[in-house]
Amino acid sequence: MTPAVVIVGRPNVGKSTLFNRMVGGRVAITLKDPGVTRDRLIKPCHWRDREFLVIDTGGYVPDSDAEIQQEITRQVEIALQEAAVVIMVVDGTTGLVPLDIEIASRLRARGKKFLLAVNKCDIKRRFDETEFYRLGAEKLFIIAAEHGTGVDELLDEIVSQLPPAKIFPRPGLALAILGRPNVGKSTLLNQLLGRERAIVTTIPGTTRDTIEEIFEFEGETYRIIDTAGIRRRPRIEEPVEYYSVSRAIDTIENCDIALVVIDATEGPTAQDKRIINLVTDRNRGLVIVANKTDLIPPELRKKVTDYITTKLQFVNYAPLVYTCALRGKGVWDAVQQAKAVYHSGAMRISSRFLRATILAQLQEQPPAPKCRVISLSQTDIRPPWFRLRVSQPEEVGSRYQRFVINLIRNQFRFTGYPIRLKVTD
Template identity: 40%
Template sequence: MTTEIAASTPLVAIVGRPNVGKSALFNRLTRTRRALVEEVAGTTRDRIYGYFEWNGRYVRVVDTGGVEGPEADPFSALIRTQVLGAIEEADMILFVVDASEGMTAADQAITDLLRRSTRPVVLVANKSDRRGARGRLLDFYELGLGEPIDISAYHGEGIGDLLDEVVDRVPRVEAPPREDRLRIAVVGRPNVGKSSLVNSILGQERTIVSDVPGTTRDAIDTPFEFEGHQMLLVDTAGIRKRGKIERGVERHSVQAAEHHISRADVVFLVVDQGDLTVAQDTHIAGAVLDEGKGMAIIVNKWDLAEDRAARPEFAARLDRRYDFAPWAPVQFTSALTGEGVRELLELAVHIQQVRQRRVPTSDLNMLVRRAVSEHGPSNVHGRRLKIMYVTQAEVAPPTFIFFVNDPELLHFSYRRFLENRIRAAFGFEGTAIRMRFRRRSEDRHEVEA
């Protein structure tokens, strides 16, 4: 479980045209590198949320994509919709302009857009440390939004003054309560329907959906509640084969997606029902396994399946393909119709409960003793593995420590045998478990074969 700032905390939206430094400001305020920063217009397409604390006051902040005309980018209309959504839910707007370039027609158009909102607006002149920028600050008075606060998000200049202005103008919430949330990462190859599935779960267009691979560039966190359970949903960028990852923005997106897998409690691996044999899917599953996370394999776009009665056959194919993670359940969904979405969230709650399960030490040793007596380890050069004692050291993931005479005598097949027996006896469906074998002298009780 992860701890998140409460949704009742005031929200500030960062808006502006492309490449004025909105994401750099977001990262500066939140002291993170969650938003992608590149010298490429349109790097951020979706809404990204974070928070900061200043003088004992907590404020949430949302980064948005750059607003521009539809002729500039095929995603412009979708980005504009996302920006309008952020403005609507925010308590205050930070309108970021580029002081080094001066006022532009795009800045004027965004000003007209902001005037339709009742939210207070603070004009932020970024990149004011660049040559000639100070002389262009006067131009921004023509926007009619008051005196601009000049800053450099990259170097941190003027940020204190900006924070003072923000906390003076947003509703006062002192030290808001934090909420423990189940963090779910939605991962998969590009264009398998991750964002559509996220939007179906949330019941709103939270992320930009397009049939162009790589539409989602940032990992987008959205808190929500399901049947009394506090959850956080992360729609990650599609993970490609390393040889096919473009430099720059896409490379950062993939790294962020892999980072969010490491921070997740449960991972939804989304695969396309029309193409189940792609090696990259198993690569992603392997990464989830290595991180010791909970996982469910999601067969999306099931409404497009030619034979919808063939679920058992599909599940059997997936079992064979993901034989290294036979514990991962398969769920069939359709983001378009909502089929299987509720069951998916129920499955996530179940998996998280399983990840918190503890096995009494006496029951664990009794099981291992019985397993060894029924099927003992093989001899290796005249020596045999001896298990003295077993205990569960951790949860999430469940971690078991085996004290043995020599870990080098453990064959991978016997390790799998022991894992299967533990899973069968104590029910660890949906989560990876870890088994560690440590050398110990034989002064402990020995589990004999």
């Protein structure tokens, strides 16, 4: 079950503003519980590499009609029953009021620990921060939900308090071999599985034509996922193309890193590029294997490698390994590159370091004269996701997004993974 984070507090303290800031507005479809008179909003939130639900509850209103108040209270109680983390929001511009103290008392009486978000601190007001510690919160965060100030730190603390994610164990890093027919996929597979001590066991696959083999290399276990070649599509109606693409998609979605094999004697074809796009569209790590180098005359190798590099500029962040699978040359270099890509995709860049490197450049070169660049933060890994906050998101076009991604790429590389960017206000 996905853990839930519940936001509680009296009316008009900014609970819904914080809710919208956390979920990013258009993250997912809003869910509503059936049969509830006053609905509570539920949306998923992704932060770092964790997913959790954020629940926005109605404000506690003691002076409302009793029936309405009972319904609000009932919804809060339902939400609190399964809450992994509780956030109580108060208004920093008014200070503590009796209703805040009453809500905190109710939480403590239920045995619920909670984080305290002191909101609206973008409005200048002198207040004694220690007064809010009277509520008995585990930690206190000074935020301005309207502008996002302090929300990143709050989300970091939320993730640290979530229960451990349930991970279904899979043996080793999963590699998929993809490519057109006759580019040498089977030969590459046989080389990987034909080494001494190579095959450990055979695992039946989850899809129709896919099997998984396990091999060891340099003391580590790998899974290799094999599938049929993807043929060129002369007519979309042909079943063979439908199933080959379907198998490829299944394989990609079940792998960590895709090894896309091309024929070095032909160079990257249109179909090779389609296969590469299938991988990048699904946010998997990518290594390109140019096979059959033994068939290239020595005097043409420089020209061929230059041609292949030029044709693959659209994924110039992916390692390119030249192999002769028939003779075993370069095969294990591809595995080493896959391992390097996987580790590269797990890299996290702190918001402080981003401010010191990328953000200053973006603020000097905003997307539009009146569009202010506010912050840049990394929100996820594999692939690396970044959130760019600007004052006018509609001013950030695709060209500027590419500019931001290129700055990140040049600074931090993230070898083998596409960099994703989300623009918010």
